[in-house]
Amino acid sequence: MQNILKLVVVATPLLFIGCGSDLSAPTSESVKGGELLVDFSDDAMKSTLLSKGVIDENQTVYGYKAYKIPYTTTDEEGNEVKASGLFVIPTGLPSIITTKLGLSMVSDDHGTIFANAEAPSVNAKNIGTPAGSSVILTSLGGFATLQPDYIGFGDSNSHYHPFILKDSLANSTVDFIKQVKKFAADNNITLNSQLFLTGYSEGGYASMATLKKIEEEDTGLSVTMAAPMAGPYALKTMADVVLSQPKLSVPSFMANVGYAYAKAYTQPVNSIINEPYASKLPTLFNGDLTRVEIDPKLTTDTTGKTGLFEPNFVNDYFANDNNWFKEAVTSNNLHTWSPKTPVRLVHCKGDNVIPYAISQLTEGTMKSLGASDVEIIPVEQTLIAINPSKYPADLNLTHGDCGSPAYSITTAMFAEVRKKTIGY
Amino acid sequence: MKKSIALSIIVSSALTAGAYKVPEQSVNSMALGAAYVAHTDGADTAYYNPANMAFMGDAQFTEAGLTLVHLPSNRFQGLQAYSVNEIYPASNKSEIENLQIPFLHYVSNSIEQFRWGASLSVPGGLSKEWKSGHQKLFAEEFTLKIIEFNPVASYKLSDNFAVGGGLRFIYSEGVVKSDGGAIKPIKRDMEGDTVEYGYNLAMSYRPTSDINMAVTYRSNIDLKEEGDANLYLGNLGKQYSTDVTIPLPAALNLAVSKTWQDRYTLELNYEKTYWSEYKNLDFNYGSAIPSALVGAFDDPKPKNWRDTDTFRVGFTAKVSPELTLMAGYSKDETPIPKEYVSYELPDADANIYTFGFRIKANKNLSYGFAYLRDEKESFSLAQGENKNGIIGKFSGGGADLLTAGVSYKF
Incomplete structure (x- = not known):
């Protein structure tokens, strides 16, 4: 009997000692010069895209890994600014690509935003899931995608955003590309020499500004192809x-x-x-x-x-x-020069914000100034040509509706170039 | 990182009554299906009706034992709808589980009109595991372990009227795991525990020597499980401090028993359980979680449970000075509206059948065995009927419990 009583006496205090949990914290990848924000496997990406009806079962889908990378750039006034951007790489590729052939880069300048939460690195941190055009470029296209937040967003949120100002937009993109190359080297991410430029709306303008800066200044960079989309180049x-x-x-x-x-x-x-x-x-x-x-x-x-x-x-x-x-x-006009790099001006004829005529004007002006490889890619006609049974002959896409198909067409164009040159 | 004492080694928990309350905590209560409030005569009186301690013989009483629990699979045939455009086949079954529940009761000698006692018991608990399919996203594991230390006292106001009551010290552990796998690449591992307090009251009246009447009440105790949660989006995880509150509801028992020839006793018991306290399941985190996880892991999940009525009948027959036979039946009502049924607890109304026996080895020692069969009713959820997107039929589940106990009086 005394033993039973002892058990009660001993067991009772034990009831009140435990607290909290012994759950081990998840281990995270060690990253030099950045922060891993999103990591979805290829299986997870495929399931997600299948459930949304974006792809069919036979589509190749890559995993999605996104890093926030801080860097320094220069604003419109010539001052140094601490900025940030998002670097997204595909995972689940054959090892010959990740170790030997390397990933081709796409610098993807984002469209007009106002809320800091919409900036690529902020959005990735807050939401934690793959989002936006980098899904098309990285998980479907297999490209390493670079998205600068721009001055005024992300780590430089306290700075005013130099909206449609070519110098600082180009600075923030070029400096980010350089920083990403360093980040990749520091973290054993194999990149090849290919660099594609794109972006939609303000991003179309920013990518054109970037191309101009790279061609006209000693940046140490070279561009394989640029596909600015629906940008106000003729400002x-x-x-x-x-x-x-x-x-x-x-x-x-x-x-x-x-x-x-x-x-x-x-x-x-x-x-x-x-x-x-x-x-x-x-x-x-x-x-x-x-x-x-x-x-x-x-x-x-x-x-x-x-x-x-x-x-x-x-x-x-x-x-x-x-x-x-x-x-x-x-x-700040960006149509009155003559790029040497192949340029594809991707634009919807039904654009109700940036008229299609701006791209026509840009193509004509650039050619008249001597550009030999500038071409408009009309999105609606391209979609109809690819799948005539899916789209009506009079398809007209507004500025808001044009973004996703424009990115798909651009990704396919870049992939075609990569296939011919790199081999995958 | 906090550390918890590994009480789970000695305490497991099971679903044996409506929702996650476990009313059977001794050989007699198991054999009588918990129709054991008015006519109690062993050390377990301390738990079931402390007022009755006042009427027990002048000795010390103890009882210790163990219940083996077998929880068959819950089977589900049907679909899981995440939205009107995202509906998957989801037929599946939960894991079979085998658990052990200990109990310990003690009643002291009387000290004039006073008497005290104590119980160590498992008044509730839940363990449900779905290791595959869409159910894994909602309840890969949902475990609630509860152990109660309940010191009590009685006071005899007259020869036929006594009152009692006590304090309830609860230690509880909770484990919640959710894993969307390839279907939804999100995951949660949460562990927490808590110490909480409550009380219980009892009153017994014996109008004649063969009739016992009793009222007991156990207070509601909110179990605020505090600990850590690892949340994953894709392959990326982060740890957050977290808490979630689950009620151990108040219960009111009204019971009456009648004994014939000092040998045969019939007890009728009505229990009201105040499950309506459980309004939602709301996880709180120490810092903001990724917005992509908020819908699944942060938004409060409405429960809106309802109070339940349970009717029990128990019959005891002392067939010889050495042998006592017992049997019981309960009609148990689920507190969970179909609208809010979820995979962590696909509960249904149940019929509970029990029987057992006790053998008196000598004037001080007795031992006994009891068996309980909990048969859950099948139920179906039509499209649009359930807030969690479950469309289909649940069957199986229930429980089989076998209790062995030994009592010693001195």
């Missing part, structure tokens, strides 16, 4: 059209142009943008809000007393050849 023409129209389809875009150019060219914001909007812009563009949240806080009237742009500014823009904004957008 002066875009400005002329927008400022002459009574209504703005997406006021946040033009407000952001006005805000960024005023900052970069040290002009008072309220000399371009009407109050009360001018005073609101620092808050609207601080990285907390998305476009959908910003647009309702602005007006769709282009100018006038209640319009977005200050009437005197608009009048001067059209009347004065020395108007600072006219000179600024002219100097």
